[in-house]
Amino acid sequence: MLDLAIIGGGPAGLSCGLYASRGGIKNVTLFEKGLPGGAIASSSEIENYPGIEKVQSGMEFMEPWNNQCFRFGLKHEMKEVQQIIKKDDYFILKFHNEEIKSKNVVVCTGSTPKRAGIKGEDEFYGRGVSNCATCDGFFYKDKEVAIIGGGDTALEEALYLTDICSKVYLIHRRDKFRAAPSTVEKIKQNSKIELILEAKVTEILGDNMGVNAIKYQDKNDNIKEIKLPGIFVFIGMDINNEVLKQDDDSFLCKVNTLGEIIVDLNMKTNIKGLYCAGDMRSEAPRQVVCAASDGATAALQVISSLH
Numbered sequence: 123m124l125d126l127a128i129i130g131g132g133p134a135g136l137s138c139g140l141y142a143s144r145g146g147i148k149n150v151t152l153f154e155k156g157l158p159g160g161a162i163a164s165s166s167e168i169e170n171y172p173g174i175e176k177v178q179s180g181m182e183f184m185e186p187w188n189n190q191c192f193r194f195g196l197k198h199e200m201k202e203v204q205q206i207i208k209k210d211d212y213f214i215l216k217f218h219n220e221e222i223k224s225k226n227v228v229v230c231t232g233s234t235p236k237r238a239g240i241k242g243e244d245e246f247y248g249r250g251v252s253n254c255a256t257c258d259g260f261f262y263k264d265k266e267v268a269i270i271g272g273g274d275t276a277l278e279e280a281l282y283l284t285d286i287c288s289k290v291y292l293i294h295r296r297d298k299f300r301a302a303p304s305t306v307e308k309i310k311q312n313s314k315i316e317l318i319l320e321a322k323v324t325e326i327l328g329d330n331m332g333v334n335a336i337k338y339q340d341k342n343d344n345i346k347e348i349k350l351p352g353i354f355v356f357i358g359m360d361i362n363n364e365v366l367k368q369d370d371d372s373f374l375c376k377v378n379t380l381g382e383i384i385v386d387l388n389m390k391t392n393i394k395g396l397y398c399a400g401d402m403r404s405e406a407p408r409q410v411v412c413a414a415s416d417g418a419t420a421a422l423q424v425i426s427s428l429h
Contacts, residue, residue: 123223126150126424127215129203129365130230132160133410134400136187137417138228139196145425148195153215155202158191159184161232162410165248170257171410203365206374208393226427228397228420229383231362233408238270238355242326242333250333251326251353255279256409259286262352268293268336270323271356274301277309279356284314291348293318293338326353361402378404389420397423 128135131154142150165180205216215222235253252258272294320341327335361381366374375391376384383398399416401408
C-alpha cells in the first residue's frame with residue numbers, strides 16, 4: 123500500500139511529490155498518463171515565475187522540475203487513474219486492469235480552458251490566441267487585443283488588460299453580460315474598452331508570425347474584420363474531475379456548482395486523507411506559482427498526518 127498517491131503531473135503534482143519525498147515519505151508515487159509537466163509545458167513563453175529571469179518555453183521551464191523532484195525518490199508511473207474509491211481508512215485507485223491502494227491521495231488533474239470552436243483558434247493557440255491575460259497580456263503592451271466572452275472572467279480580464287494594452291475589444295454573442303453588475307458598470311465606463319455585442323466571431327486570421335486579425339459577424343449579419351495581434355478566449359473552464367466520480371455519478375468529495383473541488387486552506391477536502399491542489403480546486407488563481415504552493419501545502423499536511 124502506498125503512503126501517498128499523487129494524481130496529475132503538473133506544477134501542483136510535482137511540487138507535492140518534491141515536498142513529500144524530500145520530507146521523508148518513502149512510499150509515494152505520482153501517476154501521470156503522459157510525461158510530467160502539465161498544461162504549462164505547452165506554453166510558448168514563461169516570464170512571470172519568481173526567480174526565473176530568463177524567458178523560457180513551457181517545456182524548458184518544466185524540465186528541471188522533473189529532475190529535481192525525482193532526485194529525492196518520487197516514483198512516476200505512466201498510468202491513467204480511472205477512479206478513486208474510499209474504502210475504510212484507505213483509498214483504492216482503479217486503472218484499466220489493476221487496482222492500487224493508498225493511505226492518502228492528492229488530486230492535481232487541473233482544468234482545461236473551453237475552446238470556442240472558431241476557425242483558426244487551434245492553429246494560432248499559443249501564437250496570438252490565449253486563455254490567460256495574466257500570463258500573456260504583457261506581450262501586447264501598447265497594442266490592441268480582443269476578448270471573446272461575456273462572463274465575470276472575461277470582463278475582469280478585459281479590465282486587467284486595459285492597464286497594459288492600448289485598446290481592448292470585448293466581443294460577446296449576446297446583448298447583455300453574465301457578470302456582476304458592478305463589473306459591467308466598470309466595463310462601460312472604461313474608455314479603452316470597445317463593446318461589440320450580439321456578434322459572432324467567425325475566424326481568426328494570421329500567418330507564420332501569428333495572429334494578425336479577427337473576423338466577426340455583427341447583429342445585422344455584416345462580416346467585419348479588426349486588425350490586431352492578440353485574442354483572449356474566456357468562455358469557461360472544464361474541470362478535470364472525472365477521476366473523483368463514483369458509479370452513481372456523484373463525487374467522492376464535495377464540489378461546487380462549477381465542478382471545482384471544495385478544499386480548505388490546507389488543501390483538505392471533506393474526506394479524510396483526500397486532498398486537492400492546483401487549478402481544479404475552488405477559487406484557484408490558475409497561476410503556476412499558486413499551483414506549486416498548493417502542492418507543497420498538501421504534501422506538508424500528508425507528512426504531518428503520517429507522523
